Amino acid sequence: MRTLTKDAPNKIGEQITLMGWVHARRDHGKLIFIDLRDRWGIVQVVFNPKNKEVLLEASRLRPEWVVKIEGVVKERPEGMQNPELPTGKIEMEAMKLEILAEAKTPPFTLDTDGHEIGEENRLKYRYLDLRRERLKRNLILRDEIISFIRSCLHEKDFIEIETPILTKSTPEGARDYVVPSRLYPGKFYALPQSPQQYKQLLMVAGVERYFQIVRCFRDEDTRGDRQPEFTQLDIEMSFTNQEEILNLIEEIFTELIKKKFPEKHITQSPFPRLSYAEAMEKHGSDKPDLRKNKDDKNELAFAFIIDFPMFEWKKDEKRWDAVHHPFTKIQNSESLNLDGDPTGFLAEQYDFVLNGYEVGGGSIREHDPTILEKVFEIMGNKKEDVREKFGHLLTAFEYGVPPHGGIAPGIDRLAMILAGEPNIREVIAFPKTGDGRDLMMDAPSELEKKQLDELHLEIKKKKK
Amino acid sequence: MRTLTKDAPNKIGEQITLMGWVHARRDHGKLIFIDLRDRWGIVQVVFNPKNKEVLLEASRLRPEWVVKIEGVVKERPEGMQNPELPTGKIEMEAMKLEILAEAKTPPFTLDTDGHEIGEENRLKYRYLDLRRERLKRNLILRDEIISFIRSCLHEKDFIEIETPILTKSTPEGARDYVVPSRLYPGKFYALPQSPQQYKQLLMVAGVERYFQIVRCFRDEDTRGDRQPEFTQLDIEMSFTNQEEILNLIEEIFTELIKKKFPEKHITQSPFPRLSYAEAMEKHGSDKPDLRKNKDDKNELAFAFIIDFPMFEWKKDEKRWDAVHHPFTKIQNSESLNLDGDPTGFLAEQYDFVLNGYEVGGGSIREHDPTILEKVFEIMGNKKEDVREKFGHLLTAFEYGVPPHGGIAPGIDRLAMILAGEPNIREVIAFPKTGDGRDLMMDAPSELEKKQLDELHLEIKKKKK
Numbered sequence: 001m002r003t004l005t006k007d008a009p010n011k012i013g014e015q016i017t018l019m020g021w022v023h024a025r026r027d028h029g030k031l032i033f034i035d036l037r038d039r040w041g042i043v044q045v046v047f048n049p050k051n052k053e054v055l056l057e058a059s060r061l062r063p064e065w066v067v068k069i070e071g072v073v074k075e076r077p078e079g080m081q082n083p084e085l086p087t088g089k090i091e092m093e094a095m096k097l098e099i100l101a102e103a104k105t106p107p108f109t110l111d112t113d114g115h116e117i118g119e120e121n122r123l124k125y126r127y128l129d130l131r132r133e134r135l136k137r138n139l140i141l142r143d144e145i146i147s148f149i150r151s152c153l154h155e156k157d158f159i160e161i162e163t164p165i166l167t168k169s170t171p172e173g174a175r176d177y178v179v180p181s182r183l184y185p186g187k188f189y190a191l192p193q194s195p196q197q198y199k200q201l202l203m204v205a206g207v208e209r210y211f212q213i214v215r216c217f218r219d220e221d222t223r224g225d226r227q228p229e230f231t232q233l234d235i236e237m238s239f240t241n242q243e244e245i246l247n248l249i250e251e252i253f254t255e256l257i258k259k260k261f262p263e264k265h266i267t268q269s270p271f272p273r274l275s276y277a278e279a280m281e282k283h284g285s286d287k288p289d290l291r292k293n294k295d296d297k298n299e300l301a302f303a304f305i306i307d308f309p310m311f312e313w314k315k316d317e318k319r320w321d322a323v324h325h326p327f328t329k330i331q332n333s334e335s336l337n338l339d340g341d342p343t344g345f346l347a348e349q350y351d352f353v354l355n356g357y358e359v360g361g362g363s364i365r366e367h368d369p370t371i372l373e374k375v376f377e378i379m380g381n382k383k384e385d386v387r388e389k390f391g392h393l394l395t396a397f398e399y400g401v402p403p404h405g406g407i408a409p410g411i412d413r414l415a416m417i418l419a420g421e422p423n424i425r426e427v428i429a430f431p432k433t434g435d436g437r438d439l440m441m442d443a444p445s446e447l448e449k450k451q452l453d454e455l456h457l458e459i460k461k462k463k464k
Numbered sequence: 465m466r467t468l469t470k471d472a473p474n475k476i477g478e479q480i481t482l483m484g485w486v487h488a489r490r491d492h493g494k495l496i497f498i499d500l501r502d503r504w505g506i507v508q509v510v511f512n513p514k515n516k517e518v519l520l521e522a523s524r525l526r527p528e529w530v531v532k533i534e535g536v537v538k539e540r541p542e543g544m545q546n547p548e549l550p551t552g553k554i555e556m557e558a559m560k561l562e563i564l565a566e567a568k569t570p571p572f573t574l575d576t577d578g579h580e581i582g583e584e585n586r587l588k589y590r591y592l593d594l595r596r597e598r599l600k601r602n603l604i605l606r607d608e609i610i611s612f613i614r615s616c617l618h619e620k621d622f623i624e625i626e627t628p629i630l631t632k633s634t635p636e637g638a639r640d641y642v643v644p645s646r647l648y649p650g651k652f653y654a655l656p657q658s659p660q661q662y663k664q665l666l667m668v669a670g671v672e673r674y675f676q677i678v679r680c681f682r683d684e685d686t687r688g689d690r691q692p693e694f695t696q697l698d699i700e701m702s703f704t705n706q707e708e709i710l711n712l713i714e715e716i717f718t719e720l721i722k723k724k725f726p727e728k729h730i731t732q733s734p735f736p737r738l739s740y741a742e743a744m745e746k747h748g749s750d751k752p753d754l755r756k757n758k759d760d761k762n763e764l765a766f767a768f769i770i771d772f773p774m775f776e777w778k779k780d781e782k783r784w785d786a787v788h789h790p791f792t793k794i795q796n797s798e799s800l801n802l803d804g805d806p807t808g809f810l811a812e813q814y815d816f817v818l819n820g821y822e823v824g825g826g827s828i829r830e831h832d833p834t835i836l837e838k839v840f841e842i843m844g845n846k847k848e849d850v851r852e853k854f855g856h857l858l859t860a861f862e863y864g865v866p867p868h869g870g871i872a873p874g875i876d877r878l879a880m881i882l883a884g885e886p887n888i889r890e891v892i893a894f895p896k897t898g899d900g901r902d903l904m905m906d907a908p909s910e911l912e913k914k915q916l917d918e919l920h921l922e923i924k925k926k927k928k
Contacts, residue, residue: 002703019703021670021864039672040621064864068703101831103864127860130669139671143624150611157504160607161893165629165655165679166641166693168907169915177630177643178911178919179655182683183900186923187908191629191643197905198894205594206485207603208503215629215679219646229630239466239483239532367565392904396591400485400528400567429625430662436647440856441661443632444651447642451633455642458922459650 002068006040009090011073018043018092019100021131022065023111032058036069036092039136044076044091045069057097064103064110064131070096119425124439126430138427142415144260146213149233152252158209158235163198165191165215170389173325175219177228185456191217194408197393199236200327200365203404204396208238213411222435225423227412235362236406242348242364245407246273246304249352249360257300261418267291267301275307289356297420303353307331310347311378319380324349326375327393328363329405338374352409359414362407369397466532470504473554475537482507482556483564485595486529487575496522500533500556503600508540508555509533521561528567528574528595534560583889588903590894602891606879608724610677613697616716622673622699627662629655629679634853637789639683641692649920655681658872661857663700664791664829667868668860672702677875686899689887691876699826700870706812706828709871710737710768713816713824721764725882731755731765739771753820761884767817771795774811775842783844788813790839791857792827793869802838816873823878826871833861 003016020038027033032047032055047058061067071094082088106128108117113134122129129135150160169176169190176190192198194216202210212234220226237245250271257264267290279286286308290301310330311320320342322328329348330336336345352360366372372394376386387394412424425431432438452458467480484502491497496511496519511522525531535558546552570592572581577598586593593599614624633640633654640654656662658680666674676698684690701709714735721728731754743750750772754765774794775784784806786792794800795810816824830836836858840850851858876888889895896902916922 001705001708019866021866037670039670066864066866100867101861101865104862106863125863127665127668128863130666130671136670139625140623143618146624147614147618150614154607154611159604160610161603162679162695164693164894164896164902166681166896166907167902168905168909169911175646175918176915177653178915179641179643179908180921181900181908182639183686184908186910188911189641189908201591201904202594202893204591206501206503206600207594215626217630222647229628231626241465244465392906397565398568399570399589399592400530401565402483402485402530403564429666430628432628432630436645438628438631440665441632442856443630444643444645444648444653445632446650447633447652451640451642453924454639456924457644458924460917460920460922 004040005036005038005043005087008043008073008092009087012075012090013073015070015072015095016092017068017070018045019068020066022061022063022067024063025061027059030055032061034058034061034067034069034094036067041087042085043087045071045094046091047094047097051095054094054097057099058094060099062103062105064106065099066101066103068098068100069094120433120439123425123431123433126440130429135426138415138419138421139429141419142411142427145256145415145418146233146411148256148260149252150213152255153209153211153235156209156248158211159207160212161202161207161210163192163195163202163212163214167192167198170197177217177219180455180457182454182456193218194232195234196325196327197390199234199406200393200404201396203236203238204399204401206238206402208402210237211235225425226434227424227428228432228436230424231411232408233360233411234406234408236404238402238404240364240403240405242306242350242405245362245364245405246271246350249304249407249409250302253302264298264300264418267299268303271302271304273304273306276305276309277307279305285356286351287353287356287358290353291355299355300417301355305351305353306349308347308349308351310345310349311342317380320378322375322379323347324361324363326372326379327365329366330371330375333366333371338371338378342378348405350407352407354414354417357413357417359417360407360409362405364403364405367397367401367403369394372397468504469500469502469507469551472507472537472556473551476539476554477537479534479536479559480556481532481534482509483532484530486525486527486531488527489525491523496525498522498525498531498533498558500531505551506549507551509535509558510555511558511561515559518558518561521563522558524563526567526569528570529563530565530567532562532564533558584897584903587889587895587897590904594893599890602879602883602885603893605883606875606891609720609879609882610697610875612720612724613716614677616719617673617675617699620673620712622675623671624676625666625671625674627656627659627666627676627678631656631662634661641681641683644919644921646918646920657682658696659698660789660791661854663698663870664857664868665860667700667702668863668865670702670866672866674701675699689889690898691888691892692896692900694888695875696872697824697875698870698872700868702866702868704828704867704869706770706814706869709826709828709869710735710814713768713871713873714766717766728762728764728882731763732767735766735768737768737770740769740773741771743769749820750815751817751820751822754817755819763819764881765819769815769817770813772811772813772815774809774813775806781844784842786839786843787811788825788827790836790843791829793830794835794839797830797835802835802842806842812869814871816871818878818881821877821881823881824871824873826869828867828869831861831865831867833858836861 023035023037034045047055071092166189178188181187291299331346348364415427487499487501498509511519535556630653642652645651755763793812812828879891880888
């Protein structure tokens with residue numbers, strides 16, 4: 001149907017059709033030059049007086065109009081070549097022009113990196129903001145990162161399995177987003193904070209090597225660089241241990257950098273493994289930035305933090321809480337007094353750190369139901385509550401559960417660092433604001449009374 | 465750490481460690497035979513009186529217990545070989561046995577195809593049901609289908625882009641699932657029925673070739689083979705037409721069958737294209753089953769149905785409605801009187817059909833805002849309502865929109881047919897019942913009063 005701009009240099013002397021956006025227009029005496037842009041690049045198109053009608057039509061063109069242009073590809077005269085552009089040696093002499101769509105002047109410029117533009121405006125007109133080269137590159141990069149990870153894991157016999165988005169509320173830490181059920185008045189689904197329980201159930205199912213690039217949801221209070229929904233690489237394995245999981249992650253990301261980011265270099269291989277105590281003592285942080293030169297854009301300092309404490313004392317609630325989550329295995333639990341003081345209990349938990357960011361975390365899971373119940377007890381849960389909340393998992397563990405564990409690197413943050421961006425919104429196609437609004441779609445928004453009625457809901461009046 | 469069962473035949477004479485489930489146990493005089501199962505297959509393990517303690521421990525083993533066994537791989541005596549098993553020529557002589565987890569007797573048998581077992585029970589214990597060979601194969605098959613499609617589209621320069629799950633309610637047909645906002649009292653997000661508007665906005669953004677394997681949500685009344693959430697392959701292209709889109713789909717699925725299902729054959733290539741009128745007249749259906757022999761499990765009759773009517777008269781509502789959706793392009797709209805009677809207007813819409821099932825649908829989109837407003841008018845919408853509901857899309861179309869269109873094959877149904885299964889629940893890891901319940905997790909479920917308060921919600925009391 002048409003030639004892509006990237007293919008035009010191979011068509012010298014041929015008549016082709018280009019389609020795309022008017023990136024820029026320059027008038028030079030009797031000639032009009034158009035930079036025609038499609039996803040793959042830019043081609044210079046010349047309108048000359050040989051085709052008067054077409055030249056006249058071209059004089060109407062404005063930036064961002066969508067056009068279809070037929071013409072002949074020619075080599076540019078020697079002095080006019082632009083060696084910086086892949087298509088800089090050619091231009092197209094226009095013979096026919098069709099305007100497919102006109103365009104209003106965009107509310108902001110599209111040919112800069114956009115960092116100078118107010119973010120509210122960029123998010124409201126995200127479909128224009130995404131036209132800029134930087135964001136297009138970020139979208140492609142993100143897709144390439146994910147594709148690379150997928151093929152890596154498939155090669156190692158991992159199965160990608162989709163788990164439900166409409167699931168059950170199981171308070172594990174953060175607040176759940178919930179979805180009222182129309183068919184069951186007063187009942188709700190919850191959106192998953194992670195597929196934690198499903199992936200553990202898949203281990204009980206004998207899948208042994210599971211992964212998923214999966215959307216997760218947390219209804220947290222607004223904070224700068226957070227999104228209500230985010231994407232993680234969810235990995236779970238059976239018959240494994242911490243060593244095997246960390247080695248797997250190290251292998252995937254070492255290969256990713258080698259293949260897709262040859263300009264970048266990893267500070268230390270194998271990735272250093274610091275105990276939580278050591279990290280806090282030496283670096284004052286459980287996500288230390290181990291780069292040697294923080295001004296070096298291409299330096300990547302990966303690290304693993306291990307040996308986290310299992311429990312932390314919650315002053316306000318006057319109870320012990322799991323640092324990671326209650327399904328984490330306690331180190332050497334067979335030689336501990338689980339009825340005693342849990343201070344000093346370490347967990348088989350690990351964090352994955354890059355350039356001072358936590359980019360993932362995981363653990364070996366406790367699969368012995370009697371120890372699990374003990375953990376819940378230490379956390380101050382009543383037995384009935386545990387059965388109510390996690391009954392299906394504890395029941396599942398009675399039917400032949402393999403030892404298992406996993407890890408979940410966050411895709412948004414990894415893509416952000418690899419793209420050299422300052423925040424995750426730059427690597428998400430349609431992000432929300434820090435306070436959870438979609439400025440383009442205008443969400444969240446009010447429902448019609450009829451919808452609320454169907455859901456058996458009433459909005460509480462504000463107290464005066 | 466261990467040897468997988470599939471690798472054991474290459475280790476004759478070597479000492480290895482196997483881990484997995486006790487699939488079956490047979491006692492023969494002084495010997496105990498165990499079929500040890502992992503994800504990759506089964507290996508026969510022999511316990512003999514040479515290791516008395518180990519033999520004694522093995523006598524405790526029951527089906528579905530999880531074990532770690534060390535031993536030596538041996539060739540089976542000639543008469544004892546089982547040519548039907550890939551590991552049928554070898555067995556392992558056990559030297560060490562560790563019981564990793566005991567197991568209760570499963571509530572149903574796991575070594576049949578499971579069709580004979582009540583589905584409620586299968587769904588409640590899905591983590592056991594998934595252990596059966598048939599379901600494991602379905603999960604792998606589904607992943608292979610999706611992986612194949614992904615690499616096909618990546619090769620053709622499509623970008624996979626993730627679109628939001630928390631978005632805006634825009635009544636397009638079915639009912640939305642909604643998510644109350646805690647931060648904005650009385651406001652709600654909606655879960656997408658499809659990424660329809662996002663993918664069109666990505667075309668405005670200049671992505672040109674987008675796809676996504678994406679979860680979609682519809683709150684519909686209960687009906688046998690439906691799920692509240694389902695997965696579709698979402699494709700959208702710019703500067704395209706119906707011909708190019710149908711050819712793309714035909715190419716992907718022809719290649720998929722050739723590469724991944726060599727035992728299957730396609731009834732007719734190129735896939736036949738029937739007009740809606742012709743399909744209804746000749747076959748009495750807009751999803752005709754064109755197989756020559758419906759008893760042939762390996763026959764695949766793909767077809768495209770085209771030239772759908774644009775509008776249908778809704779008797780009850782006394783108004784015209786879009787058959788597909790209002791963003792569909794009307795055929796030859798430039799030569800029609802859009803203020804007149806829309807009977808007979810055809811749409812640039814197409815359905816993708818396989819063996820009597822609709823497995824996808826799509827359309828070329830109308831990108832001219834003035835015609836779009838006309839369509840909404842024909843459908844009986846007030847101008848203000850249209851702006852309110854679809855304003856962001858109409859606004860976007862003013863900034864240089866390329867002609868575009870797309871298609872969205874349903875992954876669940878395609879996987880179901882290719883796996884030879886009678887319903888989509890057989891190719892979904894954790895499906896819900898026909899009436900939207902998750903029997904394993906017990907969802908939907910009630911919230912605590914505190915959660916409702918935070919969401920500014922009250923459950924309406926039932927009227928007496």
